Structures are given as structure tokens and as C-alpha cells.
Amino acid sequence: MGKLQEINKHAALNASRALSKLINRPVDVQVSKAGVKKVEELAPIIGPEEIVAGIYLPVTGDIKGAALLIFSEETAFTLCDLLVKREPGTTRRLSGLDRSALKEVGNIVSGNYLAVFSNMLQVKTIEHVPSLSFDMFGAIVSQIITNFAQKAEKALVIEIEFIFKPVTLKGYFLVLFGLEQIDVVLGPLENHRKLIKGSG
């Protein structure tokens, strides 16, 4: 098993456990695709005007960068129904509680991923308090890209699925690293440049 697949498998398993505990029902987090992309290729993942919930977490330590978890508008609403235990289809706008719940999902996914990542690649990562923006995908992702435009060239893009039986929700998890750490961090993962089928 490749290093990236191994990281994905462990991180997804840990995130599943943590998320299940948070909402007190079984949730299966799975990685459906993962790969390294150039930063300028990130914008076309979703239409630039499409409304998304973006949960951003700055990362410091041996590697400096950003983690960004993205859900489409509908997925964010459905996720809030499940997290806050509302009738399906009731969330139509994000309340303070919904925003907190989504940020917590960001914390869980990002925290578990970075913990496994640090362990396997022997690098220290510290994640910081999450921040949420609910707006156009282009505006959200371009702000993060711009912040790193002179410092980052590549990002790790992970497509994740949250399976709350019978509902499956899809999200994107992006990890951007500073330029000076690219070789250290992405070197071992470069063999997996092409999109890799899930860790299964």
C-alpha cells in the first residue's frame, strides 16, 4: 500500500470514530479519491459561483500551510440536519449552532488527518482554530490560494465521503503546504500524483 493510501485509510478510520462519537450514531468517513494538484488547478474543482461552506484551519509547525474542508450548499444543509438532529430537509440557512457544528467537523477531519500525516511522515503539525465562510467557492478558495500564491505550488486534494446510512455526503479536503516544505512533505507522496482510487 502506498504512503498516501495508508495515510488516507488511517485518517478516515480515526475521523469516522470521532464523528460517530460526536453525533452518537455510526458515520463512516471514506476517502474516494486523493492526489496532488497544482494550486492553480484547484479553482475548477467546483464552479466559481457555486455556494459552498468552507472551513479553513491554518497549519503551523514543521510545515506551514492550510487545511480547507469544502461542502456544497446542499451538502452543508444536509450535514447540519444530521449533526444538529433536525428533520431531513429543514436546514435552509446556517445558524450559529450550524456554523459551530460544521467547524467541529472541520476540526475532526483535519485534526485526524494531520495527526496521521505527522506520524507517518515524521513532521510536526499544529492546527489552529477553524473559521467558516459560506459563500462562492471561487471567492473562498482564491483567498486561500492568494495567501499561499507566493509560497505554495501544490496541494493535496482529498475527496471524502461521509456515510450516514442511508445518506452519503461528499466533501473536499484540501491541504496546502508552503513552498519550502514541498519536497519534504510531497516527495514521498509524489509517486501518487495521479488520482488514486480510495484506500478501501
Added chain:
Amino acid sequence: MECMDIEVKMGDIALAKNADNLAASGIGSCVAIALYDPKLKIGALAHAMLHHSPTPGHGSPDTKYIDTAIDEMLKKMLTYGAKKQDLEAKFVGGANMFSILDSDIGKQNVLSAKEKLKKEGIKIVGECVGGSIGRSVEFCIATGIVTVKTKF
């Protein structure tokens, strides 16, 4: 005559005339700068990301920077017969999408666009900047009208 809608992607510029429209979608901290010559009915739009080029004048012009993007738009418009004194500028964007992001890139971008346009002697006729909202821009070349769309 068939008219075209041209989408200007992040870091790019484009020029259009007559019935064509220029557009830039999902602008956050970036700044969209519209230059218009009402006499000739030609316009140019930039979707720039960063305030100023680190090494201006070296290598091929990088239009992701505001100063270089304005230089390149001016160059193209002047080639089409536009005169600097006739040009009108509008700019949109410069938001900060994440409150915790220790970044004033948006503000710097707006300031940089204003300074550069002033330096080039171009009249600023409108702006829609700042805050924490995403914006999309449509620039109608037939009229010079710039429409800003937000989702909320």
C-alpha cells in the same frame, strides 16, 4: 453580429469591444479592474490576485499582479487607439473571506489598484470593495456598465 461572453479567470486579463461582455466570477480578496473607453466602446478586465509584482519588467508580464495587469490592459487598449485621458476605471473585490485569516491582502489589493490607476492618470468612476463577501462581475462593453452580483 454575434456577441461573446468572455470569462476572465483568476490571474488573467482580457479585452473586448462592441457587443461583447467580460465577466469574472467568484472574486474574494482578488480585485477585478475594469477599464473602459466610452468613445471607442472598448474595455478590458483584469482578475488580479496580488498587489504588486516582485520584479516588474523582468520576464514575461505576470497578470496575476495588479500593477502588471493594469500595464498590460493599458498596452492593449492603447494599441486599439484608446487614449489614457478618455479611460474610466472601476474595480471590485478586495474582501477578506475568513475572519481569522491574518491577512489584509484584500485591502492591499484595493489600495494598490487605486495607486496604480492614479499614477497612470486614469479616472476612477466606481468601486465595490471590502467586507467579507464573494462577488461576481459582468462588464457590458456596449454600455460600460459593470454589474456586481453577490449571493446574499
